[in-house]
Amino acid sequence: MKMTSSVVYIARHGERIDHVDKSWKQQADSPHDPFLTEVGLRQANSLGQHLSDKRLSHIFCSPFLRTVQTANEVSKVTGLPIKIEPGLSEWLHREWFSRSPKLLPIDTLKAKFPSIDTTHTPVVFPDYPETRDRVIARSAQTATLLASKYTGNILLVAHGMTCEFTARGLTRSGPVPYIAYCSLQTCVLADDGQTYHVHGPNEPDVSFIPEEIRPYVKTGVYQ
Incomplete structure (x- = not known):
């Protein structure tokens, strides 16, 4: 499949409330x-x-x-609409979700975040529950379809594990280091027009986040 996006940026969401307040759930x-904390x-x-200066063309989340919420902060700066893409969802693991998660309807999200583009047609819908193999395949399929359908530089805002599998699906590489809150991976289209390579160090970048709110970066990689 020929890709048309020049650069695919992959970012994790910011700090979530239930990781700070253990009683919230x-x-x-x-x-x-869960929603983002003020730090998030x-x-x-x-x-x-x-x-803001990366010439983004599309934001998906x-x-x-x-x-x-994370995509909305990017939208505020860039002026771009937000396209909701279920294929970027969290891993729907039985141990994390006792049932298919109940999320806010698109109309409710639109009322809270007016920059949401309700005309976007999702490319992938995940099924609950998901095995590890299934979420890997789903993440790769979503990234590949979006990168082939949309031109320019695009941003995908996802979750720790799905960021990992999305990047691996695009670059066809092995595990990458831990993906911290709002860390960023930059995947640049290779000369073959079909795959991407990670631009710069393999570690997801958090250097642009001020030190006082910079997330802790664990050692090791996802397997």
Whole structure:
């Protein structure tokens, strides 16, 4: 499949509330769909500022609230609409989700985030529950379809594991180092027009996030 996107940026969402407040889930109406903390919003804004001169053409994000909030901060800076893409969703693992997660409907999201483009037709819908092999295939398929359908430089906002599998699907590479909050991977189209290579160091970049809110980067890689 021939790709048309010159550069694919892949970013994880910012810091999520349930990773800071361990009691949040017990009282939450939507425990499977946590929102960003204030730090997470600031991290997302830093991501937007960093991408402001990268000539983005499109912003895609998972339908989970934390990824939409992250994409919205980028949208504020770039002026680009947000396209909701279920194929970028969190890994729908039985151990993480006792049932298919209940997420905010697109109309509700649109009311909260007016920059959402409701005319976008998703390219992939995940099925619950997902095995590891299935989420790897789903992430790769989503990235490949978006990169072949849309031109210019595009941003994909996803989750830790799906960022990993999305990057691997595009670059056909092995595991990459830990993906921290709002860290960024830059995948540049190779000369063959069909695959991408990671631009710069293999480690996802967090250098653009101010030190006081820069996420802790663990050692090791996803397997």
